[in-house]
Amino acid sequence: MLFVKDAPKENLVIRGARVLDPVESIDHLVDVRIDDGVIAELGSNLPVNGHRVLDGSGLVLAPAFVDPHVHLRTPGREDEETIATGTAAAAAGGYCAILAMPNTEPVVDSAAVLGALIEQAHTQAEVQVGFLAAISKGQQGGELTEMGELADEGAVGFTDDGHPVVATSLMWRALQYASITDRPLAVHCEDPTLSRGGHMHEGTVSAELGIGGWPSIAESVMVERDLALATYESRTLHLMHLSAKASVDALRRAHSEGVRATAEATPHHLVLTDEAVRSLDPNVKMNPPLGTGEDRQALIEGLREGTISCVATDHAPHARHEKEVPFEAAPFGVTGLETSFAALYTHLVEPGLLSLETLLERMSAGPARAYGLDVPKIAVGSPANVVLLDTQASWQVAEDGFRSRSKNSWLLGEKLRGRVRATIAAGRLVHES
Amino acid sequence: MGDLHVMRDDLRPPTTPPRRHLISIGDLTREDVERLLGTARTLERSLDREMKKLPTLRGRLVINVFYESSTRTSSSFELAAKRLSADTMSIKASGSSVDKGESLKDTAITLGAYDPDVIVLRHPHIGAPQLVARVTEACIVNAGDGKHQHPTQALLDLYTIQEQFGRIEGLHVAIVGDVLHSRVARSNIQALVLLGARVTLVGPPALIPRGIEAMGCETRTEIDAIGAADIVYVLRMQSERMQEGANYVPSLREYTARWGVTPERLRPGQKVMHPGPMNRGVEIDPLVADAADALIETQVRAGLVVRMAVLYDLLTTGPKPIKAEVPMEVA
DSSP states (O other), rough: OBBBOOOOOOOOOSSSOOETTTTTEEEEOEEEEEEEEEEEESSSSSSTTTTTTEEEEOEEEEEEEEEEEEEOTTOOOOOOOHHHHHHHHHHHHTTTEEHHHHOOSSSSOOOHHHHHHHHHHHHHHHSEEEEEOOOGGGGOSBBBBOOHHHHHTTTEEETTSSSOOOHHHHHHHHHHTTTTTOEEEEEEOOOHHHHOSSSSSSSHHHHHHHHOETHHHHHHHHHHHHHHHHHHHHHOOEOOOOHHHHHHHHHHHHHHTTEEEEEEEOHHHHHHGGGGGHHHOOOOOOOOOOOOOHHHHHHHHHHTTSSHHHHHEOBBOHHHHHHOOOOOOOOOOOOOOTHHHHHHHHIITTTTOOOEEEHHHHHHHHHHHHHHHOOOOTTTSOOEEEEEEEEEEEEEEEEGOSSSSOOBBBBTOEEEOOOOOOETTEEEEEEEE | OOOOOOOOOOOOOSSSSOOOOOOGGGGOOHHHHHHHHHHHHHHHHHTTTSOOOOOTTTTTEEEEEESSOOHHHHHHHHHHHHHTTTTEEEEEEESSGGTTTOOHHHHHHHHHHHOEEEEEEEEETTTTTHHHHSSSSEEEEEEEEETBBBBHHHHHHHHHHHHHHHOOOTTTEEEEOTTTOHHHHHHHHHHHEEEEOOOEESSSSGOTTTGGGGGGGGGEGGGGGGGGOOEEOOOOOGGGOOOOTOOOOSOOOHHHHOBBOOOOGGTTEEEEEESSOOBBBTEEEHHHSTTTTHHHHHHHHHHHHHHHHHHHHHHHHSSOOOOOOSOOOOO
């Protein structure tokens, strides 16, 4: 279900790094040898055997990241992102695998469109990429896609992301039918009759600025609805980009009743609040909108305790001219692949809100499990999917540093701590800095 | 006046000394407001003379750019600039390159090529003034940005109240109607609170924005709440901003019955203000609009002198001080 460029694998020895794998419960200084892209040995003072040596002293070696939510804009908006540039950005961000959303032009709703993407991935993808297909044809919310054929072709799961599944009956049928594929449904929870006309969270800031408010219930009532449907059908569900405290509370309740739903939160919702919108910067306009401090605290707590098991960037590239307009005229969405670790290390780990181990788990094993993918791990015999992190290094986010084709980052100009020094994805060294 | 809110992606160093803009009442201090009102008072005296034109801004260029329709704001800015001897140009979105799909950024760059000293901008979106400020060298005066701010309206309303009551501090102002869609309401709440007035918002629940109390005002849904106020400020029912099916109110008829400002709902001597244009018979009874206690025409007259004061203030105490060849009778 994951596809990557066909290329020779690496022979490497990574020396002297602090190997930190929350899944394997490893946390000590040890050398790691990679033979032909597979982790071959962990030990002290490993012989080089003619392999290339990466100096890991002072660095953390961890399982590489998995991003369950990326917009690669291909096909249709290759001016904003391509499989090549999006996966290069992922490599720079420490990712070994990313999942691409189907809200493209055309929508990924047929085996033909999906097959063409997979073919491109075989020649362009720097890191492994999986594709979600649409729940409804054209993401129009009317008829189900041919999920059986799409799953056979290689779809990782199904979503109408970008749009909610409005009709409750369609969501119900989708849950029933997707069971034949054993691939998860991922839902963008938004009641469009409540969010209509909204450009930011409805609250004191929107009241003062006069920007159309988007009430947090637009998300949480749909979360409640979809959890009720999943409970009724005894099916699992993946809730995308949660933003509201009420949504986290609803999911926690559902978990306590035995519902097997997973959820993700984005770095921007985990770091910013609606106060950021006072800048009127179109790069803090996203769907769902940034919530209050209380919402942010609930997301951090949900991530810490595992109610929310995934960090997802919701990397959403936009052309410069589309964002160089007043806030209300700008499209929703920001990039995130190349800044996610540093943003969360700086704003959650350094202030003591989240441990490094938990962050690493939520950026790698959590998303992999949510979609039934192999969990990246540092164990003999596993494919080399590892990232070398420098938690001491500070850097300033700048447009010219991005490999993504789009520059609409919410972190431009910000100084962050935590740098990805090297990424090894599917056995290939795809990024060094 | 406060500096421009620099946007995150603007990495250019600020120009020195910084240009000044009038974008939001929130950028002003109480001293700024009092200085502007004092300047307006001085300028008003000049309008009593036979020769009404002052040479103060001779050779300066003021461009009015209106992306939304306007009568009193655009006409008073134009007349204010002319009374100060500035050259003026007025651009309306309809009939311009905007109709051909030109972006605000490109339109601003085009107009910026004429080196305007001031661009007066009305636009349907918050943030438009900042965008124009980033791509031109002009001082920007916000003449209305979406539902956000209309600072010169608030200043002229303060001026009207000051002239009428001799003070603003301690007065109680009830603002009635569609606050949700009103930039006039937001600017006035900030301005009145800044100068020490008490503000009560009155209107249907869905038209009083959730959380607006954080601006320092009270909110009520019963129209009786206007009874205690010194001034009843009536907002226009902005039907053009009402999305179909949004159901903010069931009907204009029910709105008028419940929240219309009628003679029966006012005390004798309560002053009534309205930013215009009025929907007579909807939010305001014609008898109220035409009564002696209505200050609506006074507001329009105040608009001229306040806008003269704003142009004067931005251009004579800013980075490009006017040459003192013609003394100006301003305190």
